[in-house]
Amino acid sequence: MAITLRLAWRNLWRNPRRTWFTASAIAFITVLLIFIITLQMGAFDMMLDTSLRVFTGQMQIQREGYLDKPQMRVTVARAQNLAGSLRRATGLPGIAVRANGFALAASGTRSYGVPVVGVEPAHESAVSTIPRLIRQGRYLANDTAQELVVGAVLARNLKIKVGDELTLLGAGMDGSVAATVLPVVGLFESGSPELDRHLVEMPLQTFQEVFSMGQEAHALVISGPSLERMAATQVLVRQHMPQDPALVLLDWEKLLPGVKQVMQADIIEHWFLYIVLILVVTFSILNTFLMSVLERTREFGIMLALGATPLGIGRLVLLESTLLTLLGLAIGIVLGGGIALYFNYYGFTFKGMQELYSQFGFAGVITPKITFVNVMTGPAVIFAFTVAAALYPAWRIRRLRIVEAMHAVH
Amino acid sequence: METTVVCRGVSKIYRQDTVAVPALTDIDLEIPKLDFVCLSGPSGSGKSTLLNLIGGLDAPTAGEIEVDGQRVDKMEKGALADLRLRKIGFVFQAYNLIPVLTARENVEFVMQLQGVGAEERTRKARKILKEVGIEELENRRPGELSGGQQQRVAVARAIVSEPSLVLADEPTANLDSKTAENLMQLLRHMNREHGVTFVFSTHDKLVMEFSRRLITLRDGRIVDDVRRD
Numbered sequence: 192m193a194i195t196l197r198l199a200w201r202n203l204w205r206n207p208r209r210t211w212f213t214a215s216a217i218a219f220i221t222v223l224l225i226f227i228i229t230l231q232m233g234a235f236d237m238m239l240d241t242s243l244r245v246f247t248g249q250m251q252i253q254r255e256g257y258l259d260k261p262q263m264r265v266t267v268a269r270a271q272n273l274a275g276s277l278r279r280a281t282g283l284p285g286i287a288v289r290a291n292g293f294a295l296a297a298s299g300t301r302s303y304g305v306p307v308v309g310v311e312p313a314h315e316s317a318v319s320t321i322p323r324l325i326r327q328g329r330y331l332a333n334d335t336a337q338e339l340v341v342g343a344v345l346a347r348n349l350k351i352k353v354g355d356e357l358t359l360l361g362a363g364m365d366g367s368v369a370a371t372v373l374p375v376v377g378l379f380e381s382g383s384p385e386l387d388r389h390l391v392e393m394p395l396q397t398f399q400e401v402f403s404m405g406q407e408a409h410a411l412v413i414s415g416p417s418l419e420r421m422a423a424t425q426v427l428v429r430q431h432m433p434q435d436p437a438l439v440l441l442d443w444e445k446l447l448p449g450v451k452q453v454m455q456a457d458i459i460e461h462w463f464l465y466i467v468l469i470l471v472v473t474f475s476i477l478n479t480f481l482m483s484v485l486e487r488t489r490e491f492g493i494m495l496a497l498g499a500t501p502l503g504i505g506r507l508v509l510l511e512s513t514l515l516t517l518l519g520l521a522i523g524i525v526l527g528g529g530i531a532l533y534f535n536y537y538g539f540t541f542k543g544m545q546e547l548y549s550q551f552g553f554a555g556v557i558t559p560k561i562t563f564v565n566v567m568t569g570p571a572v573i574f575a576f577t578v579a580a581a582l583y584p585a586w587r588i589r590r591l592r593i594v595e596a597m598h599a600v601h
Numbered sequence: 602m603e604t605t606v607v608c609r610g611v612s613k614i615y616r617q618d619t620v621a622v623p624a625l626t627d628i629d630l631e632i633p634k635l636d637f638v639c640l641s642g643p644s645g646s647g648k649s650t651l652l653n654l655i656g657g658l659d660a661p662t663a664g665e666i667e668v669d670g671q672r673v674d675k676m677e678k679g680a681l682a683d684l685r686l687r688k689i690g691f692v693f694q695a696y697n698l699i700p701v702l703t704a705r706e707n708v709e710f711v712m713q714l715q716g717v718g719a720e721e722r723t724r725k726a727r728k729i730l731k732e733v734g735i736e737e738l739e740n741r742r743p744g745e746l747s748g749g750q751q752q753r754v755a756v757a758r759a760i761v762s763e764p765s766l767v768l769a770d771e772p773t774a775n776l777d778s779k780t781a782e783n784l785m786q787l788l789r790h791m792n793r794e795h796g797v798t799f800v801f802s803t804h805d806k807l808v809m810e811f812s813r814r815l816i817t818l819r820d821g822r823i824v825d826d827v828r829r830d
Contacts, residue, residue, distance in 0.1 A: 194706055194713045201701035493697040496658055497758075498686025498714050500679065593658045597697075 199510040202483075203518075213479045214519040217573060220472045221523020222530065224465060224569025229531040229559035230539060231461060235454050237557055239443065240418050245381050246390075247446050248285070248318045248412035249421050252432065255439045257409060258446070263292060263364045263402065267438065270408035271311070271395070277411070280431040283424065285414035287314035288395060292402045294361030294369065296341075296391060298349045305345065307359060307391045309398025309408070312336070318412045321379050321392065328353035328377035334396040340377040342387035351375055359391070363403035371401045465569070469576050477580040480512055484584040491588060492596025505585035512581030520570045528566055531559040604667075605766050605798040606632035606655055611664030613650050613821075624650040625821040628664070632800060632814075634765070637792045639812030640802040646818040648802035652768045655800065656689050657681040669765050686714055690759030690797070692769035696751040698743040704754045705730060705739040708761050715762060729757040733787060749780035753787065760791050767791070769801035773808050785811040 203210045243249050252273075257265040267273065270288045278286050290309035295302050312331040316322040322330040326343055339357055341349075351357060356372050363369040373393065381387055399405060415424030421442075429440055444451050484491075491504050538556035559565075608630040615622045625647045632638055640648040653659040654666055657673045666673040669688055676684065685691075698707045708726040717725070730736045733753040735746075743751050752772060759767050769788065773781035785808055792799050801808075809815055817825035 193719075194702070194709055197706065198699065198702060198710075205701065489697075490699065493693070494699070495682070496656070496685065496691055497711055498682050500682050503714065594653055597658075597693075 195507060195510065199507055199514055202487075202507075202511050203515055206483075209479060209482075210515060210518075213476055213515055214522065216472050216475055217516055217519025217577065218523035218526065220468055221520055221570050221573055222527035223468070224573070225524065225527030225566055226530050226534075226559065227461070227465075228569050229561055229565045230534070230557060231457070232560035232562075232565045233535075233539075233557045235457075236418050236560055239450060239454075241382075242447060242450055243418075243443055244320050244414065245383050246319050246321065246386055247443065248287075248414045249418070250413045250425055250428065250440055250442050251446060252411040252413070252428075252438055252440050253409065255437055258441060261291065261409070263362070263404075263409075266290075266364070266404065266407035266409055267411065269406050270411060271406070273433065274311075274314070274411050277413075277428065277431055281427050283413065283415060283427070284314075285317040285416075287311050287318045287412050288408045289410045289412055290395060290398050290402070290404055290408040291410070292361055292369065292398065294359040294391070296345070296349065297358045297360065298351045298355060301349050303345065303348060303389075305389050305391050307361065307393060307398065309395040309402075309404075310392050311395050315392075318414045321381050321386070321390075324379045324381050325377040326380045328375070330377055330379075331392065331394050332376075334394045336394045337373055337397055338376040338393070339373045340379055340392045341375055342390045343378045343380045344384070344387040345389060345391070346375065346378045348388070353378060357391070359401070361402065363401070364405075364407070365403045367403050369402045371397075373397070465572070469573055472573070473576045473580045476512070476516075476577050477583065479515075480508065480581050480584040481587075483511070484508060484587060488591065488596050488599035491591055492593050492599065495591065495593045496597060501589040501591065504588050508585040508588065509578065509581050513578055516574055516577040520574060523573075524566065524570055527569075528561070531561050531566070535559050535561055603634040604631050605634045605636070605669060606630065606800065607665075607667040608651075608655070609665045611651075611654060611661045611666060613647075613654060613659070614662045623821050625654070625661075628821075628823060630816070630823065630826075632798060634798055635792065635796055636798050636800075637789065637811070637813045638798075638800045639809050639815050640800065640818060641804055641809055641815060642818035642824075643804060645820075647821040648818055649770050650821075651818070652770050652800065652802055655766075656691060656768045657685055686711065687762065688765045690762070690764040690767040692752070692755050692759050692767065692772045692801075694771040694774045696743065696748070696755045696775075698751055698754055698758070700743050703740050703742055704735065704746065704750075704757075707743070707754055708757045711758055711762055725761055726757070729761045730754075733757045747780075748775050749777075749784065752776060752780075752784055756784070756787060756791065760795055760797060763795060764797060766798045766800065769799065771802055771804075773803060773805055778807060781805065781808060 254265045254267055274286050274288045288311050292307045294305060294307045296305045312333055331338060331340055353375055356374050358372045361369040413428055415421055425442060432438060432440060494504055535558050538558050540556045544555045608628050611625060611628040613625040615624055640651060642648055654661050661674050671684060699710060702710060705726045708729060709722040712722045727736060730739050733756055735750055735753050738746060738750060773784055776784060788799055789811055791797060803809060813829055815827045815829060816823055
């Protein structure tokens with residue numbers, strides 16, 4: 192070990208209490224950041240997973256341009272054939288076809304404009320939680336069944352119940368009038384106010400007949416086994432997609448840009464708080480380093496007299512601060528990582544959260560997301576701040592006058 | 602005769618607020634190579650100031666100083682640091698060892714600054730510690746050594762890089778007379794065996810006896826310069 196390193200390390204232990212106090216402050220903020228960041232990322236994953244599993248799916252194959260301008264005629268031809276071959280080629284069960292339309296839904300004296308979605312009942316449950324969240328009645332029986340399920344809030348607004356008929360009036364793909372009267376066989380409560388207030392689902396073939404769509408549809412909704420494997424699923428699907436430039440594979444960021452924006456805003460908001468916390472710790476560390484340099488003015492004077500340069504002594508001070516920071520970070524990473532691992536195993540929840548989420552088919556338990564980036568981002572920022580804090584005391588050494596420094600008394 | 606130190610018209614004035622305090626006035630001095638010179642005089646006579654100026658630790662207000670043919674008074678900070686590192690060794694009254702380093706590491710410290718490799722550093726440090734008679738204490742830190750032992754480490758540190766000049770400011774001031782005498786014998790030995798010029802300050806008569814040249818300062822001026830060999 193080089194003398195400079197030994198010197199720096201031993202200098203830290205001249206005042207063990209101060210060193211432990213400073214290292215503990217660094218460790219504390221490190222633990223806090225690791226736990227909060229991994230928990231926040233875990234919460235994001237839960238929120239995203241919940242959002243995607245309710246209806247949107249992890250990704251969708253659409254005709255190019257449909258997402259920006261969802262017109263009925265912008266379709267995926269022979270969508271069910273394509274979905275079948277993709278299921279076989281990829282081995283992914285979570286691929287379901289949907290067709291989207293818009294209609295005036297009327298019952299008695301009430302009517303609302305609603306989105307109507309044609310779904311494959313046999314496959315829909317693999318990409319959406321709605322089939323499992325029927326509160327009254329049942330879900331759609333099969334592709335050809337002449338029936339509807341509607342959101343519970345919409346049903347309340349339309350004053351209909353299971354068994355009642357709902358009249359739908361819209362425009363077909365060919366411009367013809369799409370009109371039908373179908374019985375409501377089930378009411379769902381997805382937990383998404385948007386879906387519960389507006390959505391009407393009907394079997395795909397029924398939809399295609401009502402809206403004159405032939406064999407066409409608008410989207411293949413795809414959900415892989417987990418969020419962690421989403422990137423791999425995307426690669427797999429892309430490998431087996433037909434080489435048709437008109438078809439695009441859209442990930443969740445494109446399908447739900449709002450969710451991403453919410454996450455980014457949340458991250459920025461939290462980082463503002465983290466930076467304030469880190470600054471508080473940094474100033475206490477700066478104070479420690481300043482004291483340490485001030486106490487050793489005489490020693491630095493001697494070192495300068497012996498031929499050391501202010502730059503060399505500044506490096507020594509920086510090395511000391513680096514070692515001290517690394518010590519605090521190491522303790523913090525072990526403790527913070529341990530806490531994150533514990534909650535990753537047992538989950539993190541609070542009173543009421545589990546009950547609320549379980550109503551909609553979710554666990555309601557956040558598991559901290561432990562990745563290298565999530566664990567190391569906080570410590571990396573702390574490291575940068577604390578080492579930067581040591582630059583000032585290191586810089587002050589440049590101003591030392593040797594003779595005065597050698598006679599300094601502390 | 603080859604000279605190690607030359608001072609021409611050197612003056613140093615300290616300023617305390619608006620008051621000018623002359624510490625040295627018009628010093629002319631030549632110290633030949635291998636000399637063993639003692640600066641004596643009462644406190645405040647300018648001994649330490651002169652040593653500081655020769656060592657480039659402080660700058661003269663006026664005059665020229667040369668060490669080994671290099672103009673110290675004209676040098677930039679970096680060049681001065683390099684001169685101190687390679688050509689001048691220092692021994693201080695209060696030993697001034699680095700407290701967290703062992704005796705050997707203190708001796709190695711200067712060599713590390715010079716960029717000497719680890720193995721050679723250790724070899725040289727052990728050799729010089731043996732020469733100053735404390736090889737068995739090489740792993741002790743300064744706090745575990747007596748004053749005399751610490752000063753021997755300081756001498757070893759000053760001499761290990763074989764500088765042309767060693768400046769010792771009251772090296773025996775904190776030592777008892779027996780230890781002081783031993784230290785002076787050691788410095789004389791180093792002067793002869795290592796071919797190093799020594800300039801030291803003292804007001805101890807016993808220490809003066811060891812010098813080959815005794816320069817007396819009073820009120821910042823040289824009042825006597827006696828060669829004794």
